[in-house]
Amino acid sequence: AQSVAQPEDQVNVAEGNPLTVKCTYSVSGNPYLFWYVQYPNRGLQFLLKYITGDNLVKGSYGFEAEFNKSQTSFHLKKPSALVSDSALYFCAVRVEGGATNKLIFGTGTLLAVQP
Amino acid sequence: DAGITQSPRHKVTETGTPVTLRCHQTENHRYMYWYRQDPGHGLRLIHYSYGVKDTDKGEVSDGYSVSRSKTEDFLLTLESATSSQTSVYFCAISEVQGVRSGNTIYFGEGSWLTVV
Secondary structure, three states: OOEEEOOOOEEEEEOOOOEEEOOEEEOOOOEEEEEEEEOOOOOEEEEEEEOOOOOEEEOHHHOEEEEEOOOOEEEEEEOOOOHHHOEEEEEEEEEOOOOOOOOEEOOOEEEEEEO | OOOEEEEOOEEEEOOOOOEEEEEEEOOOOOEEEEEEEEOOOEEEEEEEEEEOOEEEEOOOOOOEEEEEEEOOEEEEEEOOOOHHHOEEEEEEEEOOOOOOOOOOOEEOOOEEEEEO
């Protein structure tokens, strides 16, 4: 069965410091991996995705994520955090060729950026 | 923002009453989904649709039904609401863009449902 784990419920970082939000996955097949961000009382916004090719994927708002097949990880990163990055972040996975086009989500990581 | 409208956005209802949430899209996407979001569980798929009148169950479908009579509308019905169905419900859409495109899913703004 497909699954996604976000091992940290909350990540705290000072503004200007680099941030990492962790995600690991388990699938039988080639994964499609996604990151979404959710601001309070809003829907999820798509940040970036890995399908194939370069392991470093760049997305919206200066975020990037690195796909590591051997470690089955897809960590979200940003070189310099902003207070406005504070939000709930979700990692999600789909298996390549999956007939149902469904995403499986992690439980989310709350990112808190202190000024 | 993806053209997804959910209604109602907020609703309080009593235990045992039926409730219908509506999702309307203007993107003409083939796939539509209903997820629920609960603390500690992330988002869990309730039902999804892969075309008009074509629907299937997700991982938490008990107590819910769906209908899709038109491409643009996907209805979620709680047949007899219970307190455990108090949650935030998100509609999402996706298009089939090819095997290697990833078929990104886009979300609506959510419907907050409280069952008392």
